[in-house]
Amino acid sequence: MNASTHEEKAMAKSKKARRLDELAEQIRVCTRCPLHESRTHAVPGDGKYAARVMIIGEAPGKDEDETGKPFVGSAGRYLDHVLEGTGLDRGDFFITNTVKCRPPKNRTPKAIETGTCESNYLFEQMELIDPELVMLLGGVAAKTVLGVKSVNEARGRVVEREGRRFIVGYHPAVRFYREDLGEKVKEDFALLKRELKKL
Secondary structure, three states: OOHHHHHHHHHHHHHHHHHHHHHHHHHHOOOOOHHHHOOOOOOOOEEOOOOOEEEEEOOOOHHHHHHOOOOOOHHHHHHHHHHOOOOOOHHHEEEEEOOOOOOHHHOOOOHHHHHHHHHHHHHHHHHHHOOOEEEEEOHHHHHHHHOOOOHHHOOOOEEEEOOEEEEEEOOHHHHHOOHHHHHHHHHHHHHHHHHHHHO
């Protein structure tokens, strides 16, 4: 690779990083949907801008709303636990949510809220980061990104869509109110581990 190609790549990279920083700033002050009225902090996402894997959850919870960082509560601790022994840690991923502000009382995000975030932020983040693999956690993320009706419609396999690979799984938080799904969450992350080894 010659020097000018190196320079072009570096410039493209820094342009992407600048745009991702701009998006994060826009998200922090966003007032495009009613969720901004009750949030403490918006949560743009966190991680490597050149991550090969992106994890997209549903919405920030209480801990995320307080810190402005994604997956820092019990679901985040579970993610850290799952990654033990893979040679990867959460810093190797880019982690975000379908909506960037916590819905009141952790209710399911409404269509206007997911629609606002996906069209203004989420899809551009995905395009700029350009991951090889995207893990969608929970029904809201699966429906928003892939258009499937439920997690079960797509889980347990890799879904290819427009040149990108997706895994759909249950959100780790589901274990706290549906114990029977704890085993399925483990299966979903086992599939992620297997796919990570192929990257």
